[in-house]
Amino acid sequence: MSEILAQFMLDGHRIAFEPGQTILQAALAAGIYIPHLCAHPEFTPHGSCKLCTVMVNGRNGSACTIKAMPGQDVLSDNPDLNSRRRTLLQMLFAEGNHFCPGCEKSGNCQLQALAYDLEMFDPHFAQFFPAREADGTHPEAFLDFNRCIMCELCVRASRDVDGKNVFAIAGRGRDTHIIVNSPSGKLGDSAFSIHDKAAQVCPVGAILPKEVGFVRPIGERLYDHDTIAEVALREEAGARSGEVT
Structure with a gap:
């Protein structure tokens, strides 16, 4: 060509x-x-x-x-x-529990940054407030299913880069959710490591490293100025x- x-x-x-x-x-x-x-x-x-x-x-x-x-x-x-993009963002915010002011990922969150970039001023839709468990069993990372947006980046990273298949998608439609491939279904019983690619690619606050919260304060984070x-x-x-x- x-x-x-x-x-x-x-x-x-x-x-x-x-x-x-x-x-x-x-x-x-x-x-x-x-x-x-x-x-x-x-x-x-x-x-x-x-x-x-x-x-x-x-x-x-x-x-x-x-x-x-x-x-x-x-x-x-x-x-x-x-x-249309704003509507998709509003649906993502309504479907999960995304409380930006109290989220450790605020300022580093791609979902939040896109909402600002596309001038999403309100959620428009009624909140679902899903009741999903958080998983703090792993010594290095905290897993909050309430913030997951089903982008499957962690699934692909764990499978294609880490070679571990720690994460997978289960359910259909509104019941679709991320699961952990371990005997107990808990992250602490899996082969997951904080050094995995899967630990680095989450665009929201669903996978968070422990013991580093707010090391870089809100106001000095990635999307706070750019x-x-x-x-x-x-x-x-x-x-x-x-x-x-």
Whole structure:
């Protein structure tokens, strides 16, 4: 594929891409942020959160799973799509127990940062207030199922990187939930380690390391001064240049 042909249009901007890149990957490499939660550069695209939904030649699709192709006309940053994204965020907030002011992850939480970025001013929907148990049995980590958004990042990390399959998805529909693969179903009886990739990828406050709470105070955290778009693009630039961000 020639360099001239390896391009598509995104919100009126001409975006060059490398063979095999998705629309999301190409956009980030070009310095354009498309909101997303479940996508991670180290894992196969999953397309579960739908926050990266874009219009490709007039049809809806997930930017994290659709391969970039010549001739595509992609819309992302428009009022209709951003309104849909806000609705998805509102549903995620309503479905779980996300009390940002009292959460240790506040300021480092991608869900919270996206809500700010997309100007989600209220939850809109009635809260479900699910009754889910928290698991403090592991000596190194605390597991709070009440904050899980079913992005499956921990499932994929444990399976594909750690080779442990500590986490899995069970149930269907509203009863879908994360489970721990251990004899007791508790994290403390599993092969999980705080050094696992699965311990590092949770975008919310569902998996928290113990004994480090509020070491960096709220007000000095990752998203307190920079938007999630700015952080994501900075990390993408660092990854492409081989730098550590």
